[in-house]
Amino acid sequence: MRLQLTRPEPPSPIRARLRAAACLLLASSLPSAAHAEAGGTSSLDTSLLIYGERQRADVLEPTVRFTRLFASGQAFSAQVGYDVITGASPTGAVPSGAIQTTTSASGVTSSVAAGEVPTTTFHDKRLALDMDWRQPLGTVLTSTVGGHFSREKDYQSVGGSAKLALDVMHRQVTITAGAGINRDDVFPVGGTPQGLTDGTGPTDPARQAKNVTDGMLGITRVVSRRWLVSLSGTHTAESGYLTEPYKVVSQIDTTSGESVGQLTESRPGARTRNDVLGTSVYHLGEDVLHLSYRYYWDDWQLNSHTFDVKLRHDFNERTYWQPHVRYYTQTPAWFYTTGLVSVAPLPDFASADYRLGPLRTATLGATVGFHMGSAPGEWTVRGEYMRQSLKSPSQGEGGGEGGDDARKGASTSATAPTSAFNLQVPPLDIVSVVVGYSIQF
Amino acid sequence: MSLTRVHDAWAFRFVAMASPCELLVDTDDRAEADALGRIAQAEASRVEAAYSRYLPGNVVHRINHAGGAPVAVDDETALLIDYAAACHQMSGGRFDITSGALRRAWKFDGSSRVPTAAAIEAALAHVGWHRARWADHVLTLPAGMEIDFGGIGKEYAVDRAAGLIAGRTQHAFLVNFGGDLFAAGARVGDRPWAVGVDDPTRPGEASVYRIEIKRGGLATSGDARRFVLHEGKRLGHILDPRTGWPVEDAPSSVTVLAPTCMEAGTLSTLAYLEGPGARAFLEREGVTFWVL
Amino acid sequence: MSRSVRGRAALVLLAATLAVATAGCATTVHPWDRDLLAQKRMQLVPSPMLHAVDQHVYFSKEGSTGGDDVGGGGCGCN
Amino acid sequence: MRGWIRAGCLLIALCIVPTTTRAAAAPVVGTPMPRFNLPAVSGTVNSDSLRGHVVYVDFWASWCDPCRRSFPWLRALHENYAAKGLVIVAINLDKDRVAAERFLVKYPAPFKVAFDPAGGTAEAFHVQAMPTSYLVGKDGRVLETHAGFDSKQVAAIEQRIQKECAP
Numbered sequence: 001m002r003l004q005l006t007r008p009e010p011p012s013p014i015r016a017r018l019r020a021a022a023c024l025l026l027a028s029s030l031p032s033a034a035h036a037e038a039g040g041t042s043s044l045d046t047s048l049l050i051y052g053e054r055q056r057a058d059v060l061e062p063t064v065r066f067t068r069l070f071a072s073g074q075a076f077s078a079q080v081g082y083d084v085i086t087g088a089s090p091t092g093a094v095p096s097g098a099i100q101t102t103t104s105a106s107g108v109t110s111s112v113a114a115g116e117v118p119t120t121t122f123h124d125k126r127l128a129l130d131m132d133w134r135q136p137l138g139t140v141l142t143s144t145v146g147g148h149f150s151r152e153k154d155y156q157s158v159g160g161s162a163k164l165a166l167d168v169m170h171r172q173v174t175i176t177a178g179a180g181i182n183r184d185d186v187f188p189v190g191g192t193p194q195g196l197t198d199g200t201g202p203t204d205p206a207r208q209a210k211n212v213t214d215g216m217l218g219i220t221r222v223v224s225r226r227w228l229v230s231l232s233g234t235h236t237a238e239s240g241y242l243t244e245p246y247k248v249v250s251q252i253d254t255t256s257g258e259s260v261g262q263l264t265e266s267r268p269g270a271r272t273r274n275d276v277l278g279t280s281v282y283h284l285g286e287d288v289l290h291l292s293y294r295y296y297w298d299d300w301q302l303n304s305h306t307f308d309v310k311l312r313h314d315f316n317e318r319t320y321w322q323p324h325v326r327y328y329t330q331t332p333a334w335f336y337t338t339g340l341v342s343v344a345p346l347p348d349f350a351s352a353d354y355r356l357g358p359l360r361t362a363t364l365g366a367t368v369g370f371h372m373g374s375a376p377g378e379w380t381v382r383g384e385y386m387r388q389s390l391k392s393p394s395q396g397e398g399g400g401e402g403g404d405d406a407r408k409g410a411s412t413s414a415t416a417p418t419s420a421f422n423l424q425v426p427p428l429d430i431v432s433v434v435v436g437y438s439i440q441f
Numbered sequence: 442m443s444l445t446r447v448h449d450a451w452a453f454r455f456v457a458m459a460s461p462c463e464l465l466v467d468t469d470d471r472a473e474a475d476a477l478g479r480i481a482q483a484e485a486s487r488v489e490a491a492y493s494r495y496l497p498g499n500v501v502h503r504i505n506h507a508g509g510a511p512v513a514v515d516d517e518t519a520l521l522i523d524y525a526a527a528c529h530q531m532s533g534g535r536f537d538i539t540s541g542a543l544r545r546a547w548k549f550d551g552s553s554r555v556p557t558a559a560a561i562e563a564a565l566a567h568v569g570w571h572r573a574r575w576a577d578h579v580l581t582l583p584a585g586m587e588i589d590f591g592g593i594g595k596e597y598a599v600d601r602a603a604g605l606i607a608g609r610t611q612h613a614f615l616v617n618f619g620g621d622l623f624a625a626g627a628r629v630g631d632r633p634w635a636v637g638v639d640d641p642t643r644p645g646e647a648s649v650y651r652i653e654i655k656r657g658g659l660a661t662s663g664d665a666r667r668f669v670l671h672e673g674k675r676l677g678h679i680l681d682p683r684t685g686w687p688v689e690d691a692p693s694s695v696t697v698l699a700p701t702c703m704e705a706g707t708l709s710t711l712a713y714l715e716g717p718g719a720r721a722f723l724e725r726e727g728v729t730f731w732v733l
Numbered sequence: 734m735s736r737s738v739r740g741r742a743a744l745v746l747l748a749a750t751l752a753v754a755t756a757g758c759a760t761t762v763h764p765w766d767r768d769l770l771a772q773k774r775m776q777l778v779p780s781p782m783l784h785a786v787d788q789h790v791y792f793s794k795e796g797s798t799g800g801d802d803v804g805g806g807g808c809g810c811n
Numbered sequence: 812m813r814g815w816i817r818a819g820c821l822l823i824a825l826c827i828v829p830t831t832t833r834a835a836a837a838p839v840v841g842t843p844m845p846r847f848n849l850p851a852v853s854g855t856v857n858s859d860s861l862r863g864h865v866v867y868v869d870f871w872a873s874w875c876d877p878c879r880r881s882f883p884w885l886r887a888l889h890e891n892y893a894a895k896g897l898v899i900v901a902i903n904l905d906k907d908r909v910a911a912e913r914f915l916v917k918y919p920a921p922f923k924v925a926f927d928p929a930g931g932t933a934e935a936f937h938v939q940a941m942p943t944s945y946l947v948g949k950d951g952r953v954l955e956t957h958a959g960f961d962s963k964q965v966a967a968i969e970q971r972i973q974k975e976c977a978p
Contacts, residue, residue: 220805
């Protein structure tokens with residue numbers, strides 16, 4: 001099953017054919033700078049991410065990546081990124097003074113919250129360094145080792161990874177296996193607060209550690225001259241301090257519907273994550289279609305589906321555009337709550353971080369790649385619009401399935417929080433622009 | 442041979458291929474201009490020696506005197522012949538390196554002497570690339586036929602010299618061999634090179650056009666210097682190998698800008714061979730041109 | 734049905750789909766037929782840098798992360 | 812974790828099985844060079860006309876990075892050994908001739924370049940990687956083959972060529 005690509009004759013046959021004939025003659029008979037070009041080739045990629053959330057955070061992230069290919073197939077790359085984040089982040093507290101509640105026999109109330117979501121303002125900078133080295137081992141094995149370091153005011157992450165790729169079936173199938181370890185340290189300003197307290201108690205001045213290990217297995221297969229598919233799975237174990245020290249959970253008086261207090265959030269000290277990612281890249285003749293689907297599940301009961309579609313269309317050798325659609329949906333973590341019932345006993349763990357809630361993200365974007373006249377290097381400009389919203393329990397798989405059976409089956413017998421109400425917050429709109437420039441030399 | 446200062450550039454001038462030649466280098470460095478100029482001169486002389494049909498012992502001479510026997514040629518010549526064959530094919534036979542016999546019949550000396558029909562007929566019997574056998578570096582011409590790289594040799598020398606010089610300098614330069622030229626890059630300050638196109642009626646005396654280019658090959662075809670007057674008509678020296686006659690109602694000068702000098706030269710020749718259709722041809726091809 | 738069983742079921746289903754799909758139409762792709770696969774736009778991750786920027790955004794805005802890059806595809810040159 | 816490993820093995824098995832039967836053996840060394848007659852930069856290249864020469868056949872394509880790296884070396888090889896009787900035939904396997912010609916603009920080839928867009932010759936030679944080269948002796952038999960281009964192997968290949976070219 002091979003598709004034959006037929007191209008119409010160019011409208012100006014003589015000029016085009018003459019060009020080819022002249023090129024052939026002059027190229028073959030002339031020495032050129034080929035000797036200088038031989039050996040390693042290097043490329044430098046730079047990008048600037050400008051990211052803005054409506055009335056919340058703004059991020060500016062310049063990144064530089066240097067890649068060098070060596071004659072025997074080795075490759076070195078190093079990437080430096082620097083983010084400047086300013087703005088507001090939701091604390092997890094509910095919008096105050098605007099909750100209408102109705103009690104029911106189950107004790108769960110439903111309500112609509114209007115008004116502003118409480119946020120804390122912050123200003124942070126983050127520096128991230130990544131490096132990796134690819135080394136062929138013989139003709140069918142390739143190893144890659146990498147290191148990672150990032151640092152911000154109250155967070156530091158150091159990690160390393162190793163990967164081995166084996167080509168089999170005349171390189172039509174590649175099997176990749178890898179493992180990584182990461183050690184993170186959290187050192188909140190003013191010390192680490194105790195979980196589920198009002199935050200006035202003593203804090204722990206020590207650094208809080210978080211250890212992450214992961215293993216991955218993947219297979220890539222060349223299906224035909226124009227089709228490539230890959231499937232990979234990752235298993236990640238996290239342990240240590242997994243809580244967000246600045247996030248809080250509201251306590252709600254269900255009779256008045258008012259927030260009567262805030263507690264620091266608290267998350268379990270371990271998390272086991274899994275995901276499978278399937279990717280297909282198909283060459284349609286002129287366009288290239290990238291499809292991917294990821295299924296993710298963890299023992300916090302957070303499951304997610306991610307669908308991603310990109311279609312790249314090349315107008316000519318120097319210009320292309322690529323529309324992008326992404327849809328993401330997740331179920332909430334079992335200890336996610338919109339707010340705690342003030343009179344109920346405290347659960348073991350609770351978090352109102354919307355990122356652990358019944359979240360949905362829809363992304364629509366497009367990338368344009370082009371060259372500036374005859375100047376070297378390729379420019380890319382990408383604009384994306386992202387809308388994040390929290391699902392109400394009636395929508396999709398959110399909340400409903402996270403019953404006690406599942407929780408107890410996979411986790412401990414820890415008590416889960418009971419949400420005081422259902423929160424409806426306006427969706428968060430995010431706009432990001434990435435300007436990139438790549439050059440080879 | 443001379444080296445002079447012209448408009449902030451060094452001009453290295455010499456004579457080769459029976460034409461005035463020059464290399465302009467956009468630099469203050471006299472020594473560099475001199476060294477590059479010698480490269481241009483050496484290349485022009487080399488191409489002339491290798492492909493002039495007047496020099497005994499070279500490959501063209503061997504082919505033209507083989508008397509019907511096959512002649513094996515070197516790689517470079519093979520490439521040139523390939524190029525000529527491609528041009529013959531894409532021009533429907535108008536471009537032909539075997540039209541030498543015709544050129545002997547016609548004398549373009551500005552007089553009104555025109556060869557007889559019989560003489561043209563006889564010459565045509567020895568013209569036509571389709572009669573040649575060309576495969577795998579071996580060319581076999583029927584006895585009495587000749588090849589002549591006159592139509593592409595100068596342009597080839599320009600592109601070759603430009604290629605050699607480009608590997609030796611970072612400065613912008615312009616190679617001009619008898620009016621066929623190649624400009625390699627804008628001058629300092631992003632200024633273009635200014636090229637004058639001769640008035641066909643007063644060659645060498647006045648320019649009718651000033652063309653500004655930064656990069657590319659420029660070549661002109663026309664009857665500026667060599668023609669015959671026949672029945673009141675001015676017939677240029679470019680012959681249509683299919684009829685044996687000069688192209689009628691041809692423009693007096695066709696200048697084309699193309700990525701290389703070879704392409705410019707071939708396109709201007711092909712346009713000229715279209716006669717009154719020259720302008721339409723060039724418009725169809727979508728190139729930059731100046732027709733007089 | 735517990736989540737982990739569902740997860741494994743999803744994995745097996747995906748694997749099976751992929752295997753069947755690829756086994757059915759797989760053709761032998763000769764080393765010299767990899768011209769399209771060699772193009773940058775045909776790589777699983779055409780731009781590692783943009784990919785890293787994306788992953789960072791998604792990581793900080795969503796509850797799940799992961800989906801590591803794997804090797805394979807490409808020009809298959811030696 | 813055990814479930815993962817099991818699923819992974821199953822997947823790998825499923826992916827590999829459908830093509831195992833198609834794996835081609837690579838005999839070639841010691842056998843006569845497959846015959847070919849291909850269009851070239853000028854005229855054609857016919858394998859029969861190479862008899863009596865030491866021949867270096869190199870399969871390449873414009874999109875192949877190691878091929879790009881190998882061209883300056885092939886050029887040097889041609890300059891050093893053409894006079895001693897070595898004939899280099901670089902067989903291009905691009906589907907698109909224009910792509911090959913653009914490559915040749917950047918990486919000039921003073922040796923013989925032939926075009927086989929359909930890849931029939933590559934199949935006959937059992938080409939396993941890009942580039943792959945074959946050193947063929949004066950008797951027309953393949954002496955050695957090299958998959959890929961590794962700058963570390965270059966000296967050994969040159970030594971062998973020198974030996975074969977010796978009268």
